Amino acid sequence: MIFYLIRRAYKNTTDIVLNRIPIENNGPVLNILQLSDLHLENISISPSELYEKLKGEPIDIIALTGDFLDRKRTLPKLAPYLKILNQLNAKHGIYAVFGNHDYVLRGENFQKLRDILEQNGCKVMQNENTTLFVEGNPVNIIGIDDFSTKRSDLKASYTGIKPGTNLVLTHDPNLVLHMKDYHFDYLLSGHFHGGQICYPKAYHLVKMGKLVRMNMIKGLHQQDGKPFYINEGLGQTGVNIRVGSRPEITLHQFSLGIAQTDSLPAI
Numbered sequence: 364m365i366f367y368l369i370r371r372a373y374k375n376t377t378d379i380v381l382n383r384i385p386i387e388n389n390g391p392v393l394n395i396l397q398l399s400d401l402h403l404e405n406i407s408i409s410p411s412e413l414y415e416k417l418k419g420e421p422i423d424i425i426a427l428t429g430d431f432l433d434r435k436r437t438l439p440k441l442a443p444y445l446k447i448l449n450q451l452n453a454k455h456g457i458y459a460v461f462g463n464h465d466y467v468l469r470g471e472n473f474q475k476l477r478d479i480l481e482q483n484g485c486k487v488m489q490n491e492n493t494t495l496f497v498e499g500n501p502v503n504i505i506g507i508d509d510f511s512t513k514r515s516d517l518k519a520s521y522t523g524i525k526p527g528t529n530l531v532l533t534h535d536p537n538l539v540l541h542m543k544d545y546h547f548d549y550l551l552s553g554h555f556h557g558g559q560i561c562y563p564k565a566y567h568l569v570k571m572g573k574l575v576r577m578n579m580i581k582g583l584h585q586q587d588g589k590p591f592y593i594n595e596g597l598g599q600t601g602v603n604i605r606v607g608s609r610p611e612i613t614l615h616q617f618s619l620g621i622a623q624t625d626s627l628p629a630i
Contacts, residue, residue: 393619511534
């Protein structure tokens with residue numbers, strides 16, 4: 364029986380869910396592919412399988428919200444996935460932020476991770492912002508570094524921000540509880556893996572911040588009336604099993620609406 368349960372839990376890691384999330388604001392749509400928590404030490408989808416799932420999808424930007432890997436030996440596994448993502452021809456490119464596991468790497472190994480991302484067409488963002496235009500509408504991509512390892516710097520992330528729609532990419536969603544004075548229209552995150560092992564509940568996540576105690580560990584939520592999304596992750600950490608959760612690929616259909624006058628932070 365124990366062997367059967369473990370085998371079933373491992374099989375769950377191959378049952379990858381593709382979720383489509385519409386965020387409607389009566390404006391032009393930005394199609395966002397979000398991948399989070401690849402954890403390439405324990406991932407159950409190959410680059411070619413990932414491509415087969417996503418080919419033909421309309422994608423404007425690709426958002427990678429951290430935790431690519433945490434072992435030096437895994438670094439060579441990253442480039443093949445990034446090459447596949449480039450073949451999806453996202454109109455406005457690929458944007459990436461780091462998670463807590465990425466920072467397990469030190470010195471030259473962490474730099475190599477960053478280099479691999481940049482050499483494969485990713486815009487790596489550490490507390491900074493950039494602007495793109497969608498049908499003439501300015502969209503600020505704000506990449507905020509990992510909150511759980513105390514690397515987030517909201518003031519730096521919003522420095523020089525222009526009026527427009529604010530799309531925040533970050534790893535740890537607990538950051539939203541500290542953003543009352545920093546406007547965002549949509550925030551994408553990961554970190555919790557949907558609990559990964561939820562039996563009977565994901566009690567082991569309690570140490571991972573206030574959002575868990577608020578029962579916000581996956582999916583679409585709101586904070587101060589603003590939507591944010593917690594991706595369940597594509598890979599696994601620790602043991603390569605899932606119970607009560609599934610690996611996730613997310614396609615966000617984000618309608619931009621009209622640029623808000625409160626798009627600038629109140630600082």
